[in-house]
Amino acid sequence: MDDVITLVRRPVLPEEDKEYREIGIRSFGNGIFHKEPIAGHEIATKKVFSIEPGDLIFSNVFAWEGAVALAADSEEGMIGSHRFMTYRVNEEIADARYLLPYFYGGPGLDVIRQASPGSAGRNRTLGIKVFGGKRVFLPDLAEQRRVADKLDNAMDQITQLTHMKKASARLSVQHSDVLFRSIERTAPLVEALLVDNDFTEVEPNSTYPITGIYSFGRGLIKRPAIQGDDTAYTRFARIRAGQVVMSKLNAWEGALAVVGDDFADTYVSPEYPVFSLIEDVANSEYMEHLLAWPELWAKLTPRGSMVRRKRTTPATLLATEVPLPSLSEQRRIAKQLTLARRVADSGGAQVEQLSTLRRTLLDAAFSGRL
Structure with a gap:
């Protein structure tokens, strides 16, 4: 590796009355992002280094998951923290455009991981000396450029479409x-919903198909069926198509849904209150979209600390004011x-x-x- 790329550090001493722009690097080869401008006096105690176009940059903390990027003209004059290792490529034997994907998604990623001991996250710091001593096998320069040209064209189109x-x-x-x-x-949801739990006593030898709810408005999820003697619950609520189900624990982050036909006659635990629509007031398709609205979730957010241990009650949901034309x-x-x-x-x-x-x-x- 030391023959292919050379570590270059350009220390910057921040001036108090000057503004600076720091970079960050996304994992999985998703490029550089620019942080908000920051005053020199705010980073006076940090070790920062200048970035130059053509730098091949590795996040020494997350290089093992592809946090590698190539600085472009748009990064000229920016800075990076001591966590970003800036290398210059030996252009006689390597093309930076080839090395970039080679390291974030090709054989070079294994080389990085071999030089990043530890379990995960910040414990997997890239060892610079070990990395420099690793051997890599590269095609000749002409082949690197041919592959890089094709990858650049394809990846640019994929990025634009994405x-x-x-x-x-x-x-x-x-x-x-x-x-x-x-x-x-607007009106409180009590004008559109009625609590309607159809509870079933749990029988030890019976099987119950269980339904859960994704957070963030992503709807219901089928969970594995369970035997009655495998649960501590003494009763479940059977749900029907067109009903509304809420997770007491996670309603504030969008764990609410309208029951579709695929989930009819499945069961939810008592932690999931069930409601029926008042049909001459509420349309089920409209309610489905309303329950996926983040502004509604915000109104259900418990106050105070330990939010994740607090529960949204049926009374809280029914008292919530919503758009109801x-x-x-x-x-x-x-x-x-x-x-x-x-x-x-x-x-x-x-x-x-x-x-x-x-x-x-x-x-x-x-x-x-x-």
Whole structure:
């Protein structure tokens, strides 16, 4: 490694009346990000070093998970903490554009991990001397450039598409927020919901298909069925399609959902209160979107310390004021939001596919198949 890259440190002594911009590095080869400007007097006691375009930079704390980046012209004049190791590439034998993916997603990542002893996280600090002594096997410079050209082109397109799909998802969330905030009529949820727990006594020799709830508005989840004699609960609540289920413990972070047909006749524990819709007041599709609205979750957040040990009661949910227009207006809004969500879900699936494509390209690049 010492023949391929050379560690270069450029100490900076911060001036009190000057502003500086620090960099950070995302893991898994996701590049450099810029921190907010900071005054010199705020970093006067820190060890910081200047960054120059062309620097191959490793986070010595998270290099083992691909926190490697190549500084561009946009990083000129910026600084990094002592945790960022800046190397210059020996251009006679290596191309920095090849080395970057080689280290964050190719054979070089194993080299980094071998030089980063420890279990995980901050215990896996990159050992500079050990790293420098490691052997790497690189193709000739012409082949490196050929592979780098192909990877650059493909990765640029993947990055652009990924940003577009994620931006679409953010717009969907913003669209939902704007729609709900524009509704003039509000009312407590007690006008739309009724507590409706259909409790079943747990029988030791019976089997119960169990349902849970994801946080952050991601809906219900099927859990493994359990035998009655394998639980301490003495009763479960059976749920039906169209009902609303809430997690007492995590409602404040979006653990609420409308029951779909796939979850009908499954069971939840007493920690999950169940409600029925008042059908001449509330539309189930509208309620599904409303329960996924972060502003509603914020109203359910317990006050004080130890938030994660506090529970949201059914009474708290029913007393919560929400946008509740007429049924016809609910249906109109729900139709818009469902369409937007389908587009966002499609984009999310495509982001996963792009992530898989990215890994496939890296594998091909460093196995002679690109």
